[in-house]
Amino acid sequence: MRESLRIFKALSDETRLKIVESLLNGEKCVCEIIPFTKRTQPTISIQLSKLENLGIVESRREGKSVYYRISDPKIRKILSKIDFSRWWGIGRKEIEWYPTIDEDKCIGCGMCITTCGRGVFEFDKDKNKSKVKNPYNCMVGCDNCSIYCPAGAISFPQKDRREFIQSLLKKYNLIAKARENITKEGSDEK
Ligand code: SF4
Ligand code: SF4
The missing domain is CATH 1.10.10.10 (Winged helix-like DNA-binding domain superfamily/Winged helix DNA-binding domain)
Incomplete structure (x- = not known):
């Protein structure tokens, strides 16, 4: 305890x-x-x-x-038990950011499972390949697993990550929220 x-x-x-x-x-x-x-x-x-x-x-x-x-x-x-259903207070399913595995390319190495700390993937023993289990656990803006994947099997719906994140910042006014957080952190640390 x-x-x-x-x-x-x-x-x-x-x-x-x-x-x-x-x-x-x-x-x-x-x-x-x-x-x-x-x-x-x-x-x-x-x-x-x-x-x-x-x-x-x-x-x-x-x-x-x-x-x-x-x-x-x-x-x-x-x-693995933490609730990832919201991002900056926004329902996570409203944001189109999640990995997809091209099954034909996947070689079943398991790197995506090992490198993701959010339980997005699981291993399909029948197919001997990884599959996406919890797509919306994926952290918005992260594409680490696609970098680690040796087979180039992982992709995201948005081709231009930077442009997509910038559009979210504008749409949800996140720059102002970030400034609020910094101010709050500053006062909390005093
Ligand atoms: S890292 Fe790529 S090749 Fe390896 S299991 Fe995951 S999707 Fe398949
Ligand atoms: S992009 Fe990051 S958070 Fe999303 S599934 Fe890959 S490693 Fe996990």
Whole structure:
């Protein structure tokens, strides 16, 4: 119970949750975590330090960079139970962003399952290939699995990712919301 409380405390903050998500597919330096989480460096440093104190992540220094990784194996299991049905408060199904697998190209290597921390894929043992199980668990704007797929089997409905995300920012006025969040984070950290 105490163990679960520690983990839930760590993941109850949106920034910490995003940091942990960014680490699901492997170790990252702070310079990679910042663009993924879309938070400022001071905010990320504070939250990484909290996660480290809670025993959720651990770090190592290499030259001038500090690399972080998940140290608690229970995190992946807990994250699989998180509700991904909304994005910035918008119903996730309203946003056309999800992977599709071309079955003819898939070689069944399982990289997509291993690299995605959101339970989007599952392995079809009969066909010996991966398939998409929960398309709307996919994080809007992420296309990591298509980069890791060695067979070029994964695609997304939107050809131009940048243009699509920019159109969402305008449509849902997300820049103003991001500024509100930053202001709120600033006051929360005082
Ligand atoms: S990474 Fe690509 S080739 Fe490998 S299982 Fe997934 S879709 Fe198939
Ligand atoms: S693009 Fe979606 S499905 Fe692929 S790794 Fe990212 S979150 Fe998972």
